[in-house]
Amino acid sequence: MKHAAIYIRVSTDEQAEQGYSIDAQKEKLTAYCVSQGLDHFKLYIDDGYTGTNMERPAFRRMVRHIQEGKISAVIVRKLDRLSRKQKDVMTIIEDIFEKNNVSFTSTTELFDTSTPFGKAMIGVLAVFAQLDRDMIVERTTMGRRQRVNTGRWYGGRVPFGYKWNKELQELEIVPEEARIVKRIFQMYSEGHSRLEIAEWAASRTNERMIDHSVIRDMLERVVYIGKLRNAGQIVDGLQEPIISQKLWDAVRAEAVKRKDGALPKGDFLLTGVMKCGVCEGNIVHVKRCTKVKDKEYNYELYACKKQHVRIKDRVGKCNLGYFRRENIEQFVVDQIKFLATYPEKITELMNEEKEMPDDEISYEQLQAELKKVNTNLENLYDAIESGDLKASSVSDRIRKLEEKRELLENDIDELTDNKLPTADEKTVRAVISDIGSAWNYFTEEEQKTAIRKLIKHVVLEKDGRHHIEWIFSF
Template sequence: MAYAAIYIRVSTDEQAEQGYSIDAQKEKLIAYCISQGLNDFKLYIDDGYTGTNMERPAFKRMIRHVQEGKISTVIVRKLDRLSRKQKDVMTIIEDIFEKNNVTFTSTTELFDTSTPFGKAMIGVLAVFAQLDRDMIIERTTMGRRQRVSNGKWYGGRIPFGYNWNKELQQLEVNREEARIVTRIFEMYSQGESRLSIAEWASSRTNARAIDHSVIRDMLKRTIYTGKLKNAGELVDGIHEPIIDHQLWERVQIETQKRNDGSSPKGEYLLTGLLKCGVCDGNIVHVKRVTNVKNKTYSYELYACKKQHVRVKERNGTCNLGYFRREKIEQFVIDQIKQLSTSPSKMKAVIDKGKEPSNDEQDLIHLEAELKKVSKSLENLYDAIESGDLKASSVSDRIRNLEEKRDNIENDIDEYIDGNQKETDEKTIKKMFTDIGQAWDYFDEDEQKIALRKLIKYIVLQKDSSPHIEWFFS
């Protein structure tokens, strides 16, 4: 025999609201059933679930029982307990309840689903339920943006590496966790896989469960650099950064390389650092064995992945060719040693890195334009002050110039925020010198780590020596 289903839902945010607690809803709904002679009833309770989606265990179980014919009527305290989305409410009532001959009752909203007017009332109430939800979202979003615009953390789960100071209302660095965060970024920039980093981090802390996906998300969080995201824009936070700008940049470059198909630090010295100068593809390691006059010769080569496939599988026309592995690796090692022992060559490379890029040329243009606009405004102000012009006659022109000046200043600020390359020449020289002098004493893993500190990419070129793109160039 079919029974009445009492559905109760309360979200985490509603726990403290009067009339919304689980016990309050249960008491009133059971009393309602008894008063209506519905003594055969069953409770379906979702504790701590939002009404913005239908992925709720008790709700899904109730719907299954409706479709199995076990339920004759569904009773809630308020329509928005079913859902806060108008579309979902109408789908539940029309496509599930009505099709299975199940009536629906809200004890605080009087309507009869068997009449056209009752159905219309449900539609109206569902609209207001969604409106209430949208207003909550809007208020929350506005409050969040206001906090972030003032450099304050927007809330949520406290990022690993920080504690929350309730009195000061700001994040404070947890030194023990911060050391782990810094090491995570360093290990990734040195070519370690996310899985191996997660295993290492998990052995160092019990504060959080850390797996490779947590590492992935952590490496993307600008909060560790002292920045916060506000509607897609980066703003300065009032909290102390854990990661410096240079390490952040190395990690983002490493991430891009892996997204492009490069491997983490692997079996070979230059794994993940090579790319094709013909088609910009990834480089693979190739082993070849030949037999000549009863003698076996083994060769290890580097080749473009797009070229080193069967002819019928080739998608392009890459003809980079094949390079002896030992020659390419020795070339790179020689370049590092030469720079480490030649201050003039190192200075030339560093100075080349300081040459204005296209973006920097844009900055120069913006600064010149700002100077021009500011001069025009000064001339107009001077003319008004001297009485040569009436303010009313040039007010529109002044307003347009002021808007233009503000826009240019914003563009300049955005450029500066996004291009903070703090190249310390002494630090670079010392790093090269130290690595060059110690290279022959490094084991293979130490050599791989050293290379990733110095090099972004090594571009193999068809008819010339490889081109090395250094981190500071």
Template sequence: MTVALYIRVSTDEQAEQGFSLESQKEKLILYCKSQGWEDYKLYIDDGYTGTNINRPAMKRLLRHIEEKKITSVLVYKLDRLSRKQKDILELIEDHFEKNNVSFNSHQEKIDTSTPFGKAMLGVLAVFAQLDRDMIIERLTAGRRQRVNEGKWYGGRIPFGYSWDKETQQLLVVPEEARIVKEIFNMYLNGHSCLSISEWASARVNNRAMYHNIIRDMIARPVYKGKFHNAGKIVDGIHEEIIDEETWEAAQIESKKRKDGITPLGDFLLTGLLRCGGCGGNIVHVKRYTQNNNKTYFYEFYVCAAQHVRKKDAKTLNCKLGYAHRSNVEKYVTDQIQSIGIYPEKFKEIFLAVTDVNENSNELLLSQLQDQLQKISSNLENLYDAIQNGDIKASAVSDRIRHLEEQREVIENDIDDIIEEIPSKHDEQSAYDLVKQIGEAWEFFSDEEKKMAIRKIIKSVILYGKNGTPQIEWNLY
């Protein structure tokens, strides 16, 4: 008779409370000796959660069971096998019993070689999962109650606020609040989340300001003094940073962009232009001249860091130069019409764009999935520790809320990236769209042109008045 001693531990807290690998191992070996079982093998999963069976030692154990190398499986406690009723029953019925392998649990005194042991197994498996579900429900209910009272529900503090432990309230941080207000202002003036991200990243050092974070900030009601709760928006007791009217205007603008409607702005390329010299924003300016009692005016695109009053300048002025608005816009529209006429040129651009984006997306997706795995593992370890009585739920509730919030953000980011991965039919669809826009360009109104151009172009980078603009295409 060969007995498999399966041992699992998932947290450092368990080790401190006598749940260590060595403690389990010692007790199981003593039990084997008391039963006269001299032939045993150890299968140890160190640091693996009990909410799934995708663990190295467990896989090896199941393989050895299939190979008829094991006749019985012994664990210290039922939840060492798994915390899910479904997994426990699947292991017992589909793997152990199918191969005539009995199962024993030292703590619960379960022996599936007896009818009573089989009956007890099902009952205890139900309680193992019920206990876990109740922990999650208690934490979720506590969070809902805090939101109903207008209090911050926990997790990472939103940018623009700090947390006062004494009053249990969010407090406005003036320096950060000014940046939040400018982010909303830039968004409502036609700037993309990418350009706002670059602007904010140059001014914020204590946290990342990626474009998806900017997008999430725009959508969060916390900035108008409210919270999301069960699909509804409820009042908070904290001070608002953004007034109701501005916040609602930003939501309308966000919906317009999702629907393909142009952002606010008077000019064709408003919000799309960036400086190739310093990475700053591009603004539109007019110059007037007098000749023979006549006034002439010219329109230019120029870097905001160059076209700034000296007293307002915080850094050295950019030297990009003034590019004629008509020349820049003509170049962009000519490119749109050109790639619609020449399929080979379009294919070259499409392959270059998708290759860069796919490589970037694959790397980012891999990083996000790694982060998600770590967060999920941390959460499962905390739930395990609470269930085992090693720590109190109240001691880690804020930590759990923070991790749950992080997980939700990362899951949304992963969904966004997956949606951006081009399918096989995207090339033809993109070509058809560009061709249609190019053919109908002369018949579009100014608003229609602005809407159309934003469907196929992410940004236009300027490299001085004599430099060739670089178009970043949005072709899938």
């Protein structure tokens, strides 16, 4: 025997709204079925599921029962209980209900699909259901942005290193966690891998699960320098910073180096900072052993990874050649000491860097484009709300503008992260002078850290005219 299906859905945000609770919907819809003589009915309840997601357990079970021929009618309190997306509503009505001869009734909107007028009303109400959903999203987004503009945390999981003070409505530093956060940033700036940092951090706290992906996210959060992100812009937050701007800039410099192909600090002095001048590939360490008249000679070399592989495994061609490890490392050390001895060369190098072309699209251009997109969206929302435009007629345009806004915000975030301030010449000279004079007293680990602080890439050239790309953002 077929039965009627009472479908009930309440999202998490709607739990507190009058008339939307599970019990309220159940009472009213059960009474409706009894009044209509529908004695055989079954409840399908999705508690805590949003109307924008079709993957709801009770809904999927109801659809399966419809396809199995067990249901003759579906009753809901309101059309948006099925979905808040116009396209999904029409698909459910036409491809599921109508194909299986199942009538659909909304008790508060006075229509059903057994009549021609009811079918015509479906499309109209579905448009307004989606519009309502879009306006809720917009209001929520605007509220969040207004909160962030005042410097207040916008909600969500509190960042590791802080706790939430409900009375002051502010983030407060947790000292023992803050020490871990600070060391995480320091380790990354010194060249340690994210995996190595994660293993270290996980051994020192049980408050959070920490792996390499958590470390990656932490290193990108401006909350740790007392800032907040708001629609692609960085604004001042009320929270006390955990790390300094200087350390943040050092991490950004290290991130840019790794993005350009540099590897984390390894076993050798120049691991992670070398680059092939022929194909821009990574440089690897090579060991070779030869025997001459029963005497064994061992050599340590640097070569392009694309060249130093078996022929069948090669991707592309490279003929950089092989260079003695000790010669390359001595070349780098000599260059550092040379700059420390002749600081006027630093002035020349910094001037060369300033003359390099800026990014094709500047930060200001992206901001202007984002402002234009936001203005267009606001105008469309206002026109829909005032009745000058139908939501259905501009929904595709709104979607494209929202997608463009997201892309622009991502570009602005990336440009902001990669834009590193150049230190003043006096600071650069002082740092290089200190490193150069103390080099012979450094441990090997300290030498590796110093190199990563000063050098972006050591570029190996086929003709032996190697050169160094320096970093002046410490």
